[in-house]
Amino acid sequence: MYKSETFSDRLLDWFHKYKRSMPWRETDDPYKIWLSEVMLQQTQVVTVKSYYNKFIERFPTIDSLAAADDDEVLKYWEGLGYYSRVRNFQAGVREVQSEYGGVVPSDGEAFLKLKGVGPYTRGAVMSIAYNLKYPAVDGNVYRVFSRLDDDATDIAKSTARKHFEDKVMTVMPEAAGDFNEALMELGATVCTPKNPICMLCPVQEHCEAFAKGTVAVRPIKSKKINRKSYRYKVLLVVNSNEELLIAQRPKKGLLSGMWQFPMVDEDLGLADIEEMLQMNLHQEEELFHTVTHKFTHLDWHLDVYLYRTIDNAAGEYRFMTRAEKDNYTFPVSMNKIYDYYVEREG
DNA sequence: GAACCGTGGGC
DNA sequence: TGCCCAAGGTT
Secondary structure, three states: OOOOOHHHHHHHHHHHOOOOOHHHHHHOOOOHHHHHHOOOOOOHHHHHHHHHHHHHHHHHOOHHHHOOOOOHHHHHOOOOOOOOOHHHHHHHHHHHHHHHOOOOOOOOOOOHOOOOOOOOHHHHHHHHHHEEEEOOOOOOHHHHHHOOOOOOOOOOOOHHHHHHHHHHOOOOOOOOOHHHHHHHHHHHHOOOOOOHHHHHHOOOHHHHEEEHOOOOHEOOOOOOOEEEEEEEEEEEEEEOOOOOOEEEEEOOOOOOOOOOOOOOOEEOOHHHHHHHHOOOOOEEEOOEEEEEEEEOOOEEEEEEEEEEEEOOOOOOOOOOOHHHHHOOOOOOHHHHHHHHHHHOOO
16 A cells, blocks of 8 residues: 555655754754664663763764774763664774775665674665665664555564565655655654554555554564573772772673672672672662662562772772772662662661 | 663653 | 563674
8 A cells, every 4th residue: 555656756746844853963964863762772762862962072072083082982871772883883983094094985785794783784774874675674764664555464573574674665765864764753753653643644644554553463572581580799899098899891791891889799708709899898778779680581589788998999899989980980779779879878 | 592781760 | 570672793
């Protein structure tokens, strides 16, 4: 039903009249479009906005980001999640600077090879920045075309992406960038997961699911996540200068390279901890605080203990003053603990 | 192909 | 509260 010439025209008309949800990204700079698309991965527009503005203010160009210190760049991502995105983005930007003279390539094959650039980001950046005809299939587009075609394809399967990319390309107009944005905008504001506003849909008459009354059961998604739960002790070790003991997480895996207060297995005793940290500790109270933190694929239950020491930090550990806090990037779970500590201890 | 990788918001 | 979803990519 959507395979008629009026479909893309109506969608584009709606998009041009609609108050766009991202006026903060009014730019032709491929670097800025690329950054915003990376930030928007699995992240809502309202969350991205302030991060984007601060990031661009500090790293306004390819050159500035390529030359920047990795740790400072990570700090600008603190709280945004999926931190490998920013490492990959900076790596990709550095490739652009060294391999393409600092100009984001307008060749989709070349752009796709850059670190952190997948099929979606390739399509979004190439179409929005250079108006090249590539599909940009995200969760919105899955949903919109599942409904337009009353398509029961399981969007959890990895073959679904190409299936929907093919559909998009059958109706791709000359205005490729606007069309891709319009599809996503429609999915985000009208063709929503729950309670879609079909009465306001500019392409309602093209929608097979609306005609059949199956909108509520599209798209089909099979995958369900079972989260595992983990319990740890977090050690808030304070020295005589009111400094806090911190350590850096491993370079790979969950929250890689971020800083934290020492985190140990729940059954580790005081003697084990003192040996591990190579210092003598005085435990202030039985339990200082508890924090639960839910990730997408696992849960943390953190029991926080407060210790005093007069010893120096050893090995991988170091003491951090409060003034130095901004020099380190912490995951949200650790910032919760830090904020509680500051509130309690004054 | 499927697990892994963060966080915030809606209901 | 628990679950789903969000302009996905890498391994």
